[in-house]
Amino acid sequence: MDSDSDFYGDEETISRLKARVDDFNAETWWKSHNDVTSHAFREDFEKQPGKGHLHNKFEGRIGAWQLNESIDSFLARLPPATTNRTPGFDWIWVANPFIPGESSGAVAAFKQGGEERLRMLSKFIAMSNASGKTPFVAKRGISKEREETVQDLRDLAIACNVLSGKWMLFPEPGNVNEVWGKVARATANNELGTAAKVETRVESEKERLICIYTRDFRDKGDIARVLNRMRELEFVRPSGKQIYYKCDAWTEIGIYGGNEWDIPASMYSSNEVFLYIKDNFVLRRM
Template sequence: MDSDESDFYGDDEIVADLESRVASFDVSQWWEERNAAAASISVMDRKVKKEPLDSTKLHNPYAGVPYAWQLTETVNDFLGRLPPETTEHSERLPWIFVCNPYIRRKDRFNAQNQRSRGNEDEAPEEEGSRLDTLIEGGSERLDILLNYKQGLEKTTKSKAMQAKLLRQEQEDATRDIMGLAHMCKIKAGKASWMLFCQPKDVNEVWNVIARATANNELGIAAKVAPWNPYTDPTGRKDRIVCVYTADFSDMADVTRVLRRLRELKLVEAMGRPIYYKPGS
């Protein structure tokens, strides 16, 4: 071992602390330890006879949300009720939503993301998801990363080597958190294809996306930004449309949604780039 490697973490105390914390962090073990109660409940649930899920039944996680499509109205009525070009943004109308009624998701009013600032208006949650567990575990893993960085800065390693090793640890932390997110069934979140269009085109674009989403052709849900007269008094700023995918790690499905958007002439025909925002 060269001198750089020998003083990587600093003194023996830092070595013992950081190596034990980083090396011992096991996502699967973390999940098991903190969900013993949930596992017990799961066993009890299996003892209860459940009715088979009716695959023909439609589901709407936005039921009762006034700025979302309702199963009690046609898609045409919904589009006429909330045209994004002229519908005004407000605290009570931050976005306009449409769900894929063929994919069951947690009711919005019972979703944990409604208690997570910045996530209230993202993709509808999967049944059985544990956002609170992800936040707790993710925060703990980030604390380990921070301690690692602080210990690294106390060493005599070159700045270039520190940067290289920190990047590796950041990649490891990202992989751990993504793995935890998957086990917590937080696989959608902010994951979406994002399109930008001019105000004069937003109604047409949204009409196509809303119909395709409601017809089970795209992702699990979609949203469009209404007109905000405070930040865009002239109504000339581009509008964003987000098409949520079911699982950010499922590249086949992510690609399928993009392919369908192209078939619907919503990518190249618009003359605007399209972006994918991964992550939960």
């Protein structure tokens, strides 16, 4: 563990840390820590069964829809309103059967590099606040470093192929079966994203989280397409309460709302993406 003198260092220590932070390069870090390359990911994907076949990446999982059962049977078997959480059974899942199982990416490598980058940011924040600089100057420096950290984390997620993300819904307990039923049917019919999940019950009065996944957080067109279908299903509307899209990379390294680094937990809001749809005439191509 670093000593207090390392953590609250003098100007020389701060300069040394700043140089270390500046030298952090996501792509270089990834290449130096792993033998797996993007070619390997591409080769793995190409081995997946061809189009025209149905796929289920949750095959055999008792808490997931199976290809040999109807959606009606699945929803009757695992209604989220009354399906209690047990150890290892936190979620009910449905996969889009028209999308081949994608590579999961190098999640462990991303977590290692991402957590190291966040530790650098934590030290930078602490030393900036203890440096004797005016609050305005310290805050400005921290803001700049935070922006650079977010970019480094995005670059690292891309290098490690940790690209999936999800729109999040929070239906009330009395509505969760209805909302989940629509989500499950639309996912199974290839109308939404790659998969979806809903929380099992812990508290009868607690809102339930439903996640609707997309393959790539960089693909704003696809994210917009999924949001528009969600609008058609009446989960969200442009003039209503916002919902949010979060990349899985952030979840893997513990970036949630109110985090210590003040990094936004979500990547997009529904209002932002609705504006994107309007400005780019995405609806005309849907």
